[in-house]
Amino acid sequence: MKLYQIKTKQQLPIPVEKAWNFFSNPKNLKEITPKEMNFRIMSGADRSIFSGQIIQYKVSPVLGISTKWVTEITHVKEKEYFVDEQRFGPYSLWHHKHFIKKIDGGIEMEDIVDYKIPFGFIGQIAHFLFVKNKLKQIFKYRENKLIELFGKI
Numbered sequence: 765m766k767l768y769q770i771k772t773k774q775q776l777p778i779p780v781e782k783a784w785n786f787f788s789n790p791k792n793l794k795e796i797t798p799k800e801m802n803f804r805i806m807s808g809a810d811r812s813i814f815s816g817q818i819i820q821y822k823v824s825p826v827l828g829i830s831t832k833w834v835t836e837i838t839h840v841k842e843k844e845y846f847v848d849e850q851r852f853g854p855y856s857l858w859h860h861k862h863f864i865k866k867i868d869g870g871i872e873m874e875d876i877v878d879y880k881i882p883f884g885f886i887g888q889i890a891h892f893l894f895v896k897n898k899l900k901q902i903f904k905y906r907e908n909k910l911i912e913l914f915g916k917i
Contacts, residue, residue, distance in 0.1 A: 766888050767857070768896070770877045772903045775917040776910060777870040784843045784864060787873070788812045790819050795913075796906045801825060806832075813837045813846055825854060825898065856880040856887075869917050875903065 776783065786792050790809035797803040801823050808819035817837040824830045833853035840846045843864065850858035857880035865872045881887035881895060 765880060766891075768879050768881070768891065770875070770879075770899055770903065772875045772907065773872060774874075774907050774910060775867060775870060775872050776914045777917050778914050780843050780864060780866050780871055782914075783871045783873065785812075787862060787864065788840075788842075788846065790817075796909045797823075798902060798905045800828075801902070802828070802830065813840055815840050818851070819848075826894070854882075856882045867917075 789812055790805060794803050794805065804822045806820040806822055808817060811817075815837060819835050819837070821833045821835075822830055823833050831854055834851045835848045835853075835858075836851050838847045838849050845861060845863045847862070848858075848860045857878065859878045861874075861876045863874040863876075865874070877899075881891045883890070
């Protein structure tokens with residue numbers, strides 16, 4: 765089993781409360797996801813995140829092919845972190861930790877995603893050829909969009 769990880773950190777000039785209110789609202793995920801992914805929330809986003817919350821999406825991650833993605837919010841510590849885990853979707857494993865920390869002048873947010881690609885060796889080749897780069901592009905888009913929305917430290 766090949767397990768991959770992606771880590772990102774970003775500093776934003778906003779208070780913890782504002783960051784938490786934005787990131788804990790599932791509806792805001794669409795705003796920070798690249799348009800070409802056709803991201804749509806199908807259900808479960810009618811309130812701020814809570815442990816046990818199930819959120820269903822449709823997304824087109826590759827070649828415009830639409831797929832269903834179901835995540836569960838498994839852990840929440842208000843204004844500090846939350847964790848979402850894929851229950852159904854394109855990955856064999858998707859475990860995404862979101863951390864928010866107060867720093868001078870704003871917050872630092874850190875994302876740590878541990879994931880596994882299905883299909884064994886073929887999945888490893890797909891990861892090398894395009895999945896890894898696609899994930900980097902998604903997080904880079906998110907970084908730029910957050911700068912556009914909130915500014916930069």
